[in-house]
Amino acid sequence: MNRRTAIQIDLDSVVPAYRQITDALRVLLVRGTIAPGEKLPPVRRLAIQLGVHFNTVSEAYRQLAEEGWLDLRQGRGATVIERGLPLRSDPKKLCDLRTQLRNLVAQMRSAGAPAKWIAAELWRLLEDVRP
């Protein structure tokens, strides 16, 4: 994990630290910036880098392991699992995420974002993620 994959978190945010870490790493994983076979830094090291308790990083890793991104074992570190996208599809979760997307779009519109702007944002995100 080098400069290319550095992540940053905001301890003053209402979003819990562990979730910020999970989210940041998931983006890097989806995008392929962190490739299968690579090892993530040890929980304690990353914790020091980010200025958080190691349990906070640990929780983030555990969640990504549950999502099928990491192989996480005692004494063996955290390794990114080899697998191609699309991963195993989880219909129930997808339905839930679709609802979240609907609500998020409504919030964006409510906050004054034009439909065009939202569409443009999404294009950027999907291109980012495509390869």
Next chain:
Amino acid sequence: MNRRTAIQIDLDSVVPAYRQITDALRVLLVRGTIAPGEKLPPVRRLAIQLGVHFNTVSEAYRQLAEEGWLDLRQGRGATVIERGLPLRSDPKKLCDLRTQLRNLVAQMRSAGAPAKWIAAELWRLLEDVRP
């Protein structure tokens, strides 16, 4: 509020009831299904319909009032404010929502959704909202 604008909530969901109500109403407001000038049902009536405490509905209305959708003066019920989209733009909030969108897209990809599917979903949502 008639059949067209009926909303439904799931009391067993992990999403708190008041947020389900806020979200559902916001979608209807953004879409224009509930038009400016209309009155929302009285807190107590909607509460009974949904099977929740009236404080729960009250909280939902308050939040929508804060977002600029409702006029909530004492004893006069909740009236949808007259205003055209786009509303006042809130850059800080938009930035935050953009981050949420990024993470949501990563989660969808992580859950096995093809990029095309995500794009199609968003299309539907934006068209739904335009007219």
Next chain:
Amino acid sequence: MNRRTAIQIDLDSVVPAYRQITDALRVLLVRGTIAPGEKLPPVRRLAIQLGVHFNTVSEAYRQLAEEGWLDLRQGRGATVIERGLPLRSDPKKLCDLRTQLRNLVAQMRSAGAPAKWIAAELWRLLEDVRP
């Protein structure tokens, strides 16, 4: 929860406190000593009674809720769910428990327990549980 259902835990045991609580309560639930519809004491009160942190009790309740014994909601306490035995059967878990039983019996034999003694113990347990 009265004298009949009082439980006791040993803080010096190698078995974690939360598991001792889960185990003790599960026995009472299986046996029917704590009946469906009853309310368990609030986490904080039981915690004080047992001399542990409320999170410890909380974890125990959560686990029992996952097993389908409790309805556990914010602000509404912990209520024993109405349902008849046998509950929904979980084959994978049962297979795992069978393996555990096999190993436990081997350990008992290894510790010097005659086969007859083990059988007698089990009879007592099953009779206890039957109604």
Next chain:
Amino acid sequence: MNRRTAIQIDLDSVVPAYRQITDALRVLLVRGTIAPGEKLPPVRRLAIQLGVHFNTVSEAYRQLAEEGWLDLRQGRGATVIERGLPLRSDPKKLCDLRTQLRNLVAQMRSAGAPAKWIAAELWRLLEDVRP
């Protein structure tokens, strides 16, 4: 140790490897499948067979030696000790194992196992062990 006494472990299990080995061997020892006077395979050979570090196997052997099953003197391999069942009885340990049995039975009932099924399982295990 031949085909009859081959053991298998699951490296993906939550149960640590060394415990799987201890448990599997103890069952064979209690059952008499591995007889007194026999030699267990050398630590390194078994480790390779099972795909684990030899320390893992070593730990398993040590534990069985503590339980009085193996003679483990340096350079002479692991020999099964001559002794008849019942072995020296350890009341304190038995009490603990009885508690474990009680909790295991409750878990089985909780997972949907009928009392009859549990009894049948135990029968099989005890008969298996008797001869």
Next chain:
DNA sequence: GTGGTCTAGACCACG
């Protein structure tokens, strides 16, 4: 006043 979340710290398990 209920249960729940998040983070912290001491200690353990495993390789």
Next chain:
DNA sequence: GTGGTCTAGACCACA
């Protein structure tokens, strides 16, 4: 030296 467990304490969400 790796990740993991258990308990604690401050604070939050909900009714």
